[in-house]
Amino acid sequence: MAKSVQKKRLSPAEKARIAELFHRFESLSDDPRTELDYDSPYTLVVAVALSAQATDVSVNKATARLFKVADTPQKMLELGEEGLIPYIASIGLYRTKARNVIAAARIIMEKHHGEVPLNREDLMALPGVGRKTASVVLNELRVEPAIAVDTHVFRVAHRLKLSAGKTPDQVEADLMAIVPEAQLTRAHHWLILHGRYVCTARRPKCEECPVGDLCPSRRLFLAP
Template sequence: MARQLDYHTIREIFTRFRAAEPEPKGELEHLNAFTLVVAVALSAQATDAGVNRATRELFKVADTPQKMLDLGEEGLTEYIKTIGLYRNKAKNVIKLSRILVEQYGGEVPSSRAALESLPGVGRKTANVVLNMWWSHPAQAVDTHIYRVGNRTGIAPGKNVEIVERAIEDHVPAEFQRHAHHWLILHGRYICLARKPRCPDCLIADLCLYEDKTPAPKGAA
């Protein structure tokens, strides 16, 4: 069983995260709730940077569900073919656009259950949209958060659902709004999978990870 940090240590960790980055932002570019849903759905097994390169031009011509339907599956495919699994993702985006037009008047619903009912939208995608667009304290656990949660002891768990609950249970309420962004950014740029940048880490003294990367020889 992975070890769990105590409440006071977790509070100190997030106090440091907040001091370093008071208003962390997601890196997926979007114009409205619909383009956010599409961007997050496209980002599965793809990088944010790669998705952004494709959607910058796509969202100029299709930034609403109806415009996406007008573009059509083949038209959409031309914009996103640099993204992994693009054919299946194109099908899902067209299907979810049709549902939004026919069942929700072209608006993106603000409930998790409704979001999760859309093709290609799972719990993680729904949580990202709830957090980034409606400011809900939802925790979207991706591979970065799963790694950081377990490695540090902030939110250990054997699957993403347990890690999500651990964040909700153990991170103080005042940090819940931005918790998943701080953890994603930490995992993306500092707590790397293969060789974490422990000498550059602002929580290295609090983290439970035993196999810390040593500082380079000769470093001050």
């Protein structure tokens, strides 16, 4: 069961700014989802685990072939580590990821009767599944509101002055405390997609940003 989120006390002006910010994200996409391809909780776990330090595009190319032959823990075990490697060799850290995917499949079969455990504690006990991966899975499946902080979310949160946290965990805690309750399950995707396509690292597209007038950092990037 998800823990209740302790909301942060905000000034009326800041509360209104944040509400408007997420309202605009919602108006652009009311049901955002991961760009990773999956068709079950198990394939989602595998895809997210493979995506660490890799692009969603590269993972989708690999899993398009992989999931045709191994889309369940049992089939993944039958494929084995050496059988899995050729499918994911184009992805960074593929040997470590192959070892973790097979080890996780074994635990799912032996301890969870072949079903992915949809609670944070058991998910994080799986090899290759850390806090961020568990958050992505639980949030994507609408089991538990969570905001997984990757480089995009970290950057956007700071530029929009939603957090001054120095670590992903601190930024996550700040975001969970200020995002409007009704939008918590979707905030992760809005922020990551905004960072991926608009508020990019080197050259943010401030001129076309849908929340530019609400961004305290905009003046730093616009040409004088």
